[in-house]
Each structure stands twice: as C-alpha cells, then as structure tokens.
Amino acid sequence: MAKLTNISHRDEKMLQTLICQRFAVQGKDNFTNMSRYLDANEQTLRVWFDRDVDWRAINGALCELAMSQPPRFAGLDCSFVSKAGDQTYGLAKFWDGSQSKAHKGLEICCLALFDPETGEAYTLDVRQTPAGISDKKLDDPGQYTRMDFYLEALEALPASVTHVAADSFFAKNKAFQAVEKLGKRLVTKLRSDANLRYLATEAEKEACRKENKRGRNLKYAGKADWQNLDEERWQTLQSPEGQGHLKIRTAILNSPNLERNLRVVYVVDTRNGNDWRIASDDLETDPLEIKKIYEGRFQMEYIFRDAKQHSGLTDEQTRKQQRLDFHFNLSLTALNFAKAEMKIYQTTRSVADYARLVKNEWTLNLFKSNFDLNAEFGLNEKTQQKIREIGFIHKSRNIFSP
Incomplete structure (x- = not known):
C-alpha cells in the first residue's frame, strides 16, 4: 500500500490492522469478535467500515507486485453469500451454485486477473x-x-488484458458487445443445444451460384447437429499432455442469436460422454489456447472458497450498503495479500497454512510482548519457527513473519 499515493497514512494503518486481523481472528470476522482481538471497540470498527477506500487501486498494485508479467487474461464470475433477515441491503433471490437453485441472500460480482506464470487468480x-x-x-x-x-x-x-473468460450465463449478445467495445475478446461456454450454423465453403458458394444465378450468395450451409456432427467441417486437435481422454474438435460457426461468427472448441470426454462447447469471438487465436483460457476461469472458484473459509467473506454483521461493500472488498483484498506474500516469500503452499501461520505468529507475539524485556527463555529462531508451523498441512520452505 506504500506505493499508493492516494491512500492516507491513517487509512493505511487501518487497513494494515484489518487485513492482518482477517487471518488472526479465531471465529467469525464480525464486529463483536474482531473487537476482542484488536485495540478497537465495535463502534470504532463500524466507523472504519463507513470509510471510502479505493480497493481497485490497492488490488491493482497487488497484482503488479505478485505478477512477473502484465496479465493477459481476466475472469468475471458471481458468488452467492447467504444472509438471514429482511432489512439487509441487496437482499434478493440469487443463484446458489452449491445448491443448483436460487436462494434468498446476497450476491457479489468479482473481476479477477490471472497470473501469466502460475495461472492463479487475483x-x-x-x-x-x-x-x-x-x-x-x-x-x-x-x-x-x-x-x-x-x-x-x-x-x-487494464490495457494488457486481451481476453475475458466467463461462464455460460454470459453467453449473450450484451456480453459480447460490451467486451468488444473495450477492444477485448470474450471466451465463454455455450448451451448443449446451442443454435449454430456452418459457414458455406467456397465450393458450396460456387455450386449455388451455378444453380441459382439470381439472388443472394450462399453464406451458411446448415445447422450444426450435435448428435451427428459433420466431421468434414471440423478440425480434430491433438489433446494436451495429460488429457488424452479428451477428444477436441474446432470450427468457425455462425450464431444467429449472438449475431456473429464464433470460434467453437467442442470437447468430448471419451470416458463418460460428457461434452462442452467453448466459444470465442476471437477467430485467430489457437483453439487450444481458447480452451486453456476458459479452463483458467475455474481458478476464481478458489477465490470464493478461500475467502469463505479463511478471510470471513460470509461473516458480515451489518445491513448497510457501505459497510457490506467494505466487508466484501476487505475479505478478498486480504486474500490477495496472502497469495502475494506466499508467492514472493515462498512461505506456505496453501491459504489454510498461511492463515495458521498468521494465527500462530499473533499468539507468539502476544506471549513475547508480555514477557519482561530482560527475561531469558529458550525461544531461538528455530524454536519460534516450530511454533509458527504448528498445525501446518505442508511445512513452510522459508522463515517469514507476516
């Protein structure tokens, strides 16, 4: 945050305290429980959550810090947040993917950038x-x-992003137009009954002109039948290493509903017959790269999972719009800090271990701060590291104190 000149010193100290607290607190990250761990009462915390913070600038700086190269791919996805009551801002029926149906609650929409080196989402x-x-x-x-x-x-x-990956919900004309307006390309998944038609070949166009000398030139050559593919119109691709069970075909088809031509990558799992249709309005990029971009979207599921498990995404204890916005952004920004530290300092290999590291470090510092300055006890660096690693799933590779 030190490189962000638009953040005041007061706000920087506040955010440092709150971000570290996200992983140190045992229990829920609500105002009552947070006040037990911080030198701030509930009312002070509520006042803090009323402040305006430029979260985009903070997250953008974190992405620059964690990524060795400018990001080229981004992802857009939504997540359901359960919430009881009737007076909370934004309370409505939203799709809950874990239950595969709509439920009453809250929803957040997340835009993430993918690390070109590791594929991890921030x-x-x-x-x-x-x-x-x-x-x-x-x-x-x-x-x-x-x-x-x-x-x-x-x-x-950012300007460096060329493609946006989104799930089948965004396979609509509005989404393609919005992404195209920004000078970028959309990669999404189509329905199993997607209405697509083949482009007419030059030979078919010539035959049509000879048969019908008047009228419009032939543009399309029939609808794609997913149960009986015309193999001559599809190009079969070499499956990537480790994915030999996948049969991958590609073709450029036209979508009447989306009013554009699409690069379609049709993937079939030969083990169980499951299939999916990945599509993009980018007709030039390697089809396997299109497939890889869409698969990278699933990294966003780890954002929601880790935020709900370790940084209190679903622990909000407020009904106000500003405080809810602060809470959701704080939760995901804290997760960004954790992943950036893990990558830069090579400390832990999972967010679960990072959260345990912060909790153990907080407890260790609490003990040390309550000892007399001249007290002598056998807490050398090696012993302290053992304390930090209590409960780890994977032992850390370097010694680092958050």
Missing part, C-alpha cells in the same frame, strides 16, 4: 449486486438488467 474488483434489478430478458438492449450491472465491472480491466 481479485481486481468486487461489487455487491443490488436488489431490484431485473433478472429477466437479460439480453434486452432497452432494459437495464443484472447482466448490465455485471458487465460494468469490466471498466476496471
């Missing part, structure tokens, strides 16, 4: 979805819907 921007925005007719250009709200997050993308 949060750049997170926003809470407001209630009252229509979730019907998402592709209607004359109506502001949840789709429009989600796509507004793309404004934070």
Whole structure:
C-alpha cells in the first residue's frame, strides 16, 4: 500500500490492522469478535467500515507486485453469500451454485486477473449486486438488467488484458458487445443445444451460384447437429499432455442469436460422454489456447472458497450498503495479500497454512510482548519457527513473519 499515493497514512494503518486481523481472528470476522482481538471497540470498527477506500487501486498494485508479467487474461464470475433477515441491503433471490437453485441472500460480482506464470487468480474488483434489478430478458438492449450491472465491472480491466473468460450465463449478445467495445475478446461456454450454423465453403458458394444465378450468395450451409456432427467441417486437435481422454474438435460457426461468427472448441470426454462447447469471438487465436483460457476461469472458484473459509467473506454483521461493500472488498483484498506474500516469500503452499501461520505468529507475539524485556527463555529462531508451523498441512520452505 506504500506505493499508493492516494491512500492516507491513517487509512493505511487501518487497513494494515484489518487485513492482518482477517487471518488472526479465531471465529467469525464480525464486529463483536474482531473487537476482542484488536485495540478497537465495535463502534470504532463500524466507523472504519463507513470509510471510502479505493480497493481497485490497492488490488491493482497487488497484482503488479505478485505478477512477473502484465496479465493477459481476466475472469468475471458471481458468488452467492447467504444472509438471514429482511432489512439487509441487496437482499434478493440469487443463484446458489452449491445448491443448483436460487436462494434468498446476497450476491457479489468479482473481476479477477490471472497470473501469466502460475495461472492463479487475483481479485481486481468486487461489487455487491443490488436488489431490484431485473433478472429477466437479460439480453434486452432497452432494459437495464443484472447482466448490465455485471458487465460494468469490466471498466476496471487494464490495457494488457486481451481476453475475458466467463461462464455460460454470459453467453449473450450484451456480453459480447460490451467486451468488444473495450477492444477485448470474450471466451465463454455455450448451451448443449446451442443454435449454430456452418459457414458455406467456397465450393458450396460456387455450386449455388451455378444453380441459382439470381439472388443472394450462399453464406451458411446448415445447422450444426450435435448428435451427428459433420466431421468434414471440423478440425480434430491433438489433446494436451495429460488429457488424452479428451477428444477436441474446432470450427468457425455462425450464431444467429449472438449475431456473429464464433470460434467453437467442442470437447468430448471419451470416458463418460460428457461434452462442452467453448466459444470465442476471437477467430485467430489457437483453439487450444481458447480452451486453456476458459479452463483458467475455474481458478476464481478458489477465490470464493478461500475467502469463505479463511478471510470471513460470509461473516458480515451489518445491513448497510457501505459497510457490506467494505466487508466484501476487505475479505478478498486480504486474500490477495496472502497469495502475494506466499508467492514472493515462498512461505506456505496453501491459504489454510498461511492463515495458521498468521494465527500462530499473533499468539507468539502476544506471549513475547508480555514477557519482561530482560527475561531469558529458550525461544531461538528455530524454536519460534516450530511454533509458527504448528498445525501446518505442508511445512513452510522459508522463515517469514507476516
């Protein structure tokens, strides 16, 4: 945060305290429990959560710090956050992927950048979805819907990003247009019954002109039948190493609904027959690279998992919009700090071990601070490291105190 000139010294100290606390606290990260660990009471914490913080700038600086190269790929995804009560801001019915149906609660929309070296995802921007925005007719250009709200997050993308990966929910014309407007390409997944049609070959166009000398030239050569593929129109690709069970084909097809040509990568798992259709409006990039970009999107699931397990994403104890926004951003920014430290200092190999390291370090410092300055006890560096590693899943490779 020291490199961010737009953050005051007061806010920097506040954020350092709150970010370290995210992993040191035993139990829920709510105001009551946090006040037991910090030199701040509940009211002070509530005042802190009312402050405006430029989270995008902080996360952007963290990404620059953690990544050895500028990011080229980004991901956009949403996550359900359970919440009881009736008066909380943003409370509505949202899709809960863990239950495969809509539930009453809150939702956050996350924009992440992928590390070109490791593929790991880092949060750049997170926003809470407001209630009252229509979730019907998402592709209607004359109506502001949840789709429009989600796509507004793309404004934070750095210039180095060329492709945005998103799940099948974003396989809509609005999403393609929004990403195209930013000079980038969308990579998404199509439905199993996607309506696509083959482009006519030059031979088919010539035959049509000879048969029908008048009228429009032939552009398309029939609809793609997913149960009976026309193998001559598809190119079979070599499966990547370790994925020999996948049969991968690719072709450029036209989508009447999306009003554009798409590079489609059709993947079939020969072990169980499962298949999926990855599509992008980038017709030039290697199809296997398109597949890899989409698969990188699943790294975002680790963001939500780790934030819920270790940095208190679902522990919010407030109903106000500003405090909820602060809470969600604090949770995911703290996770960014943890992953950046793990990569730079090569300390732990999992967020679970990092959280345990911070808890143990906090306890160790508590003991040391309560000893007399002249006290003599056998806490050499090796012994202290053993204390820090209590409960680790994997032993750390370097000695580092958060």
